[in-house]
Structures are given as C-alpha cells and as structure tokens.
Amino acid sequence: MDTPKQLKVFVLEDNINNIRTITNELREKNYNLHFFSKDNSVFDLLRFQPDILIHDYFANKVTLCHEWDMAY
Numbered sequence: 559m560d561t562p563k564q565l566k567v568f569v570l571e572d573n574i575n576n577i578r579t580i581t582n583e584l585r586e587k588n589y590n591l592h593f594f595s596k597d598n599s600v601f602d603l604l605r606f607q608p609d610i611l612i613h614d615y616f617a618n619k620v621t622l623c624h625e626w627d628m629a630y
Contacts, residue, residue: 564588565609565624570596580615 567589571577577593584591589610594603603611604623613619 562588564590566590566607567592567610567612568603568606568608569593569612569615570598570600570603571612571615572596576615580612 565588567584569577569580569591571580571593572595581591592608600611600613607623609622609624611621611623613621
C-alpha cells in the first residue's frame, strides 16, 4: 500500500492565535506545516520548493506550487 506524499505547506502568518486556528483546521490533512512571518519574501520562500504556499489563509490566497508544469 502506497503512503500518500506529505505536502510541504508554507504559511505566511504572524498572529499566534491565527497560527493555532490554522493548525487545528488543517490537522486532518496530510500537510507538513511551516509558519513564516509575512515580512518574508515569497520569492525567497519559493527557493525551498514548497508544495503549497498560503499567503493569506483567511482570504483564501493560496499558491498550489505542486500543480505547476515547470520548475520555478
């Protein structure tokens, strides 16, 4: 039986209460969550090749990098 790949998810969030909420809501997903300050450059974070980059969780601003056809 194949184990599904755990997706590397980068979340830009500074508020600790929002981080807790996001962690609780995404607990059941097969995500490896990493939280970064919103002050970080998106382009710097893309160097670490995340599968999903969440710019603003509550505004539903998400980049699904794993669906791209070519390497970034």
